[in-house]
Amino acid sequence: MDTVVKFTSQTQGKVHVFRATQFACALSTHVLKSNPDRRDLVAKLQDVEANMNAGRKLFRLGNTINSIEAANRSMQLSDRVLCLCLTAANVSRALYSLCDNVLWASSVGLIRDINKECWSLQSSRYYLLSLIMNLTRDFYVVLQLIMQRARDKHFRQKMSQHVSESPEVAEVVIPQLDALLFLLFESLKSHPSVALDTLKNICDLFGPLNKLGIYQTNAGVVACCGLISSMVGILTFAKPNLNINT
């Protein structure tokens, strides 16, 4: 009970729950859409989804400031690659939030005569750029972990043991590739925060890619990926040790 109270008392906690609900509704709608008997339920789910979306948009009104502040902090990082990736990601997120605010103001009738489609696409562009920068950071961190592991003597012994243990697999798979995959798997296993962040960003990527028509999937895939991403978000928020630092 205490965990629930602590979780819901924070803005981000509630936002993650609303996001998960929104994507769960979208996924259910996609699954039940073809069933004519469930038309009433589909309509209800669509209403809830729209309500969650509108609520989240209003809740995100101050997020531009948060992103700018995060960009300010990331500028002070000593690692050049991390500094570049995180600053660019946060600036992109700030611009995405700004576009989102304009769209919200338009939806409630505060701003008229704006091209909603244009602003929506612009918002998705900034979101995509932010995700690409976050993924670049993730791959950079993974690469650093792999290199760190490769230099470790104990680990090299463990790796050669793994390759020699399964010669029939080694014949089929290229030994170097097998070693690399083993290295990658072990690195991610020992750093779940990096693995979760990478998974979350990959899942999030399908939304803007689909919207911008770069890589078109369908509403079901986007909703499913969004739901997975939200669940990971809730998990990393509930257990801060699973949240990637910097």
Added chain:
Amino acid sequence: MDSWLRFSAQSQAKERLVRAAQYACTLLGYTLQKGGAAAELRRTVSQLEAHMSLTRKLLRLGNSVEALEAAKRAIHLSDSVLRLCLTVSHLNRAMYFACDNVLWAGKTGLISKLDQQKWSQRSFRYYLFALILNLTRDVYELRLLMECEARYRATKAPPSPYPSTTLPNNSPTAALPVMSVRLRKQLHLFVTVLFSNPPLLLDLLKNSCDIFIPLDRLGIYPTGTGFVGACGLASSVLSILTMVHPWLKLKP
């Protein structure tokens, strides 16, 4: 900037900001109506207010649990009056939030055949009772502090040098100036205590402003949209103030 980040990280803080915006829209809508503004502008403000209200209902979805937790904490208070007032107040708040959740489900179309008027009235009844109990608690705290202050003054002040000048009690006309002096003393004591305890003053003001909202909605004491909007806005601003400066929050 840093204080804003800390403030916006709390979901209750954002809910309070949305509440302030909602009542500002209510007040603005009333002002525009009085001023005979364009119907389109009035519609936009009304639409924005409805949107804020629905979003707040969404934000309050988990609050029943929080209110029940607060009630569980209040049960362990040593002061019996505070224990009674706060526990029952939190339970009423939990019921109010539960009704609010049902209303949200009705408004979003999850519960299609819902008598929204009935549930709204029920919700406001619980809200009113919670506020009455909060005000009772404020008055009780105020009385305790006034008694404490009066005792402190009595020990500090020297005894009256002219005991013969005290007026006899049997004369009603003679008793009037004494009553007036006593009343003035009490009033001075009341003001002193309130101003030396900003958390109590703010809580009293906040609850006094809030009480007009359910009184108006339930038709017990109708005041009108403008007054309700002004009271709601004032209460929200005071609430935001207690969040920005936690020392201004009345404890327990």
